[in-house]
Amino acid sequence: MARSPLPTRPARGPFAPDFWRSPLRGPRFTSVLGVVLLAGVTVLFVTGLLSYAAYNPDLAPVNDKTPGKGLLGFYLFSWPTDPPWLYRLTQGVHVTLGLTLVPVLLAKLWSVVPRLFTLPPVRSLTHALERISLLLLVGGALFQFVTGILNVQLDYIFPGSFYPLHFYGAWVFFGAFLAHAVLKAPTAFRNLRRMREGAEEPSDELVAPRPDPPTVSRRGALGLVGGGSLLLFATSAGRSFDGPLRQTAVLTPHGGPEPGSGPAGFQINKTAAYAGIRAEETTEEAWRLVVTGRSGTVRLGKADLLGLPLHSADLPIACVEGWSTSDQSWRGVRLRDLAALVGHDDPVDVFVESLQRRGAFRRGALRANQVGDPRSLLALFVNGAELTPDHGRPARIIVPAAPGVLNTKWVARLTFGEL
Incomplete structure (x- = not known):
């Protein structure tokens, strides 16, 4: 007499599809945020590499804070002296863009969080690679953005030196980001093309099977994210400029008006x-x-x-x-x-x-x-x-x-x- 199969226990908590009820989640919402991050994180990585090169780390062991970098320093070159504002530009872009992208990053992580709880955890080799890249991507993004923001705020509460932590973390994060982009960018661009053409949104695991009533449209949610980014840009970018714009940098340690007057009335880092x-x-x-x-x-x-x-x-x-x-x-x-x-x-x-x-x-x-x-x-x-x-x-x-x-x-x- 054949035995009846054991009953399968239904998934509960975040592993249950009905747990995620927001009507905002969907492939198009995620695709818009992903494309913005694709461009922004690439610029962050390039300007970060330039910042590292500006320290002349090949002048070892004096300037080299990452002596085990090996092949990761393959691109290093003698940092030029012209134009004289070069580092002011590249590092200003790096830090200001990093702060500006924080709302986009948080919204993107919120939009894909159900994928961290999908069952079964691995369906195929491709799916396994995607899951691994996603875990490295989320962990790397949080680590890089958190340590970068703490450094901007001069709060060195993390263990070890900022230089090797941020340098090696950048390579891990960007490697995972690149793998994820290769896997997901074609789908993201296809979703955006369909959105422009007015086609219906495709079915996706991010779409809630029983969504709650909407309180804001997806366009409104994207506007909220963009507004948050614009606010961070407006309150941080001014410290890289001269004149009245400097006074708009109210959320940064060296923003706002010049610290005093007279010949010595300009910023310092260490007294x-x-x-x-x-x-x-x-x-x-x-x-x-x-x-x-x-x-x-x-x-x-x-x-x-x-x-x-x-x-x-x-x-x-x-x-x-x-x-x-x-x-x-x-x-x-x-x-x-x-x-x-x-x-x-x-x-x-x-x-x-x-x-x-x-x-x-x-x-x-x-x-x-x-x-x-x-x-x-x-x-x-x-x-x-x-x-x-x-x-x-x-x-x-x-x-x-x-x-x-x-x-x-x-x-x-x-x-x-x-x-």
Whole structure:
């Protein structure tokens, strides 16, 4: 006598199709958000790679915060000094776009969350690959956006250094994103084409079998997402611009009006107190700049530097957090002239050491092309006045198009030559 099959227990909770009741979910809603993210995340990834290249990580081990990068650094090149606002542009786009895409990302994750609970969990090899890419994609997206936003807000509450976490996380996230795009982009574009043609929406597992009554249309929901993105753009983008637009950046640490007035009334990231700089070691009597190169070592006081030819350059400071200053008028000694003092007539790399005791990049290195640029200075003055302690007194580096952390403050030693 044949046995009757065991009864199948119905799925409950989020695994039950009836659990998801929103009438907004559907392939077209998801496709619109997915196409926006396809373009936006690609730009984020490219500008992120450019930001990494701007740190000159091949100047190992000084600037290399990711020593195990291997083939992931295949594209690295010497970061240029022209145009002088290059890093201000690329990093401003990277951070502002990342903030602007947050509502789109959250809406996209909400729109596809039922797929995380579909049964059976794996139907085929293609479906298994899609599920794996989806899990990596969701985890990677949340990790990258959360750590990026925390970095912008100067809240370093995550374990480890931001640089390797964000760098390796970007490659994992973009790999999963690329795999997901290959699998899903054709369907997304097909859905958008059908939407333009006025065709009915195709059946899909995202469509609720018994939807609740709608309280807003899908077009209205997309408008809400777009409005949220526009609001974040309007309250963050201004810190990358000069003039009145800067005052609109009310949600960013270095947004809003300039912090004070006068020659030193522009943004800083780390104060002298934070960096552990003692006032007595920066006086003209105590401070000496040690310059080392092919022909030996020289020690220069403030008076010695003032006796050398001084030059001026109007340059901004742009930081990895996405903020930048307007152009400031810097005056000091050219780096290439200091290199020549110690036997380097042609520009060479330089290793820069600071009096700074706390924080990252107490030491940094610059490429020969950066040293050779006539606008690259060991600055002693800004906007016609001596540097203040918070802006790097007695001397700081200023280089066109370089990330802010490579514009080292409180300089104590310069070593020219092969690093």
